[in-house]
Amino acid sequence: xxxxxxxxxxxxxxxxxxxxxxxxxxxxxxxxxxxxxxxxxxxxxxxxxxxxxxxxxxxxxxxxxxxxxxxxxxxxxxxxxxxxxxxxxxxxxxxxxxxxxxxxxxxxxxxxxxxxxxxxxxxxxxxxxxxxxxxxxxxxxxxxxxxxxxxxxxxxxxxxxxxxxxxxxxxxxxxxxxxxxxxxxxxxxxxxxxxxxxxxxxxxxxxxxxxxxxxxxxxxxx
Numbered sequence: 181x182x183x184x185x186x187x188x189x190x191x192x193x194x195x196x197x198x199x200x201x202x203x204x205x206x207x208x209x210x211x212x213x214x215x216x217x218x219x220x221x222x223x224x225x226x227x228x229x230x231x232x233x234x235x236x237x238x239x240x241x242x243x244x245x246x247x248x249x250x251x252x253x254x255x256x257x258x259x260x261x262x263x264x265x266x267x268x269x270x271x272x273x274x275x276x277x278x279x280x281x282x283x284x285x286x287x288x289x290x291x292x293x294x295x296x297x298x299x300x301x302x303x304x305x306x307x308x309x310x311x312x313x314x315x316x317x318x319x320x321x322x323x324x325x326x327x328x329x330x331x332x333x334x335x336x337x338x339x340x341x342x343x344x345x346x347x348x349x350x351x352x353x354x355x356x357x358x359x360x361x362x363x364x365x366x367x368x369x370x371x372x373x374x375x376x377x378x379x380x381x382x383x384x385x386x387x388x389x390x391x392x393x394x395x396x397x398x399x400x401x402x
Contacts, residue, residue, distance in 0.1 A: 192285075195341050195352050198327070198366030200285040205361035206331065211387055215333055217271075218305055218393055221246060225265035228307060232261060240312040241375075241394075246270040246303040248400060253321055255302070255400065275300040278397040281329045285363035295326040296365070298399045308337065308392040310380035316340065316347035316372045324401030327365025331397075332356045334389040336379040342372035358384050 190203035206214065221244050222228040231239040233252050247270030248255040259265050278300035282290065290296055302322070306314070319328055339362065342351035351372075356362060364371060375394075383389050 193354075195354060196364070196368045196371065198286070199341060199364035199368040199371065200362070201354055201356070202285050202361040202363070203357065204359050205281070205284065206333075206359040208359075208384070208386060211333055211359050211384075214331065214395065215387060215389055215393065218244075218333070218395065221268055221305060222307070225263055226259045226268050227263075229259070229262045239314070241306040241308045241314055243307070244268075244305050246274070246305070247301045248402070250302070250304055250321065255321060255402070270301050270303060274303060274397065277331075278329045281331070281361050281363055281397070282327050282365070285361060286327065286365065290365075295324055295399065295401075298324055298326050298401070300326075300329070300397045300399055302398040302400050304396045304398070306394045306396070308335070308375065308378045308394070310335075310378055310391070312375075312378060312392075314375040316342060316351075316374040318344075318370050318372050319396075319398065320370060322398055322400050322402075324399040325365070325369050326399035326401075327363050327369065329397040330356075330362040330364075331395040332360045332362075333358050333393040333395070334383040334387060335392040336382040337375050337392055337394075338377040338379070340374050340376055342374075344368070344370050344372070347372050355379075357382070358387060358389075
């Protein structure tokens with residue numbers, strides 16, 4: 181549903197201290213540019229892959245990384261659990277996008293203070309088809325506690341934002357749509373979060389994407 185058609189247009193919302201949802205942060209043009217970049221990054225070598233867990237299972241979303249390659253549970257310079265190729269570089273414009281996102285979500289004062297002024301240098305890009313899910317987890321393999329920046333493209337999803345103690349309640353379910361921004365830092369940086377459901381068929385037609393892409397920007401601190 182478009183914003184214009186909604187009875188109550190969506191507005192910026194703080195889900196927890198330091199965790200902010202900004203609807204429609206990327207306009208149609210910005211979404212299209214990011215999607216084209218994601219399509220290029222997804223091509224081999226070091227392209228989109230299925231992530232295998234240490235227990236022998238597989239994640240239902242597929243992933244490609246920039247800057248450093250993430251695998252359960254660490255980072256490498258090469259795709260150690262895939263084709264072995266060097267990871268694709270993290271572009272400067274994506275680092276700028278991350279800083280802009282933090283400033284717009286958390287405010288200029290937060291964005292100007294350490295560790296928020298550190299350069300974003302890692303991206304994890306996950307592709308979800310209609311049946312993909314992401315279990316509750318927290319992102320703890322980085323040395324920096326700078327805020328995590330999450331951008332959504334394509335199909336909407338239910339994003340479950342939890343607490344810092346366990347995967348159980350309390351948590352808040354947020355609908356993330358194409359173009360939405362979600363930033364979480366400070367006391368919420370280590371909160372558990374996941375995607376229990378993708379809302380298939382909700383991608384904006386003009387985007388030309390079937391499924392959901394999530395671009396997560398991180399500061400490694402390495």
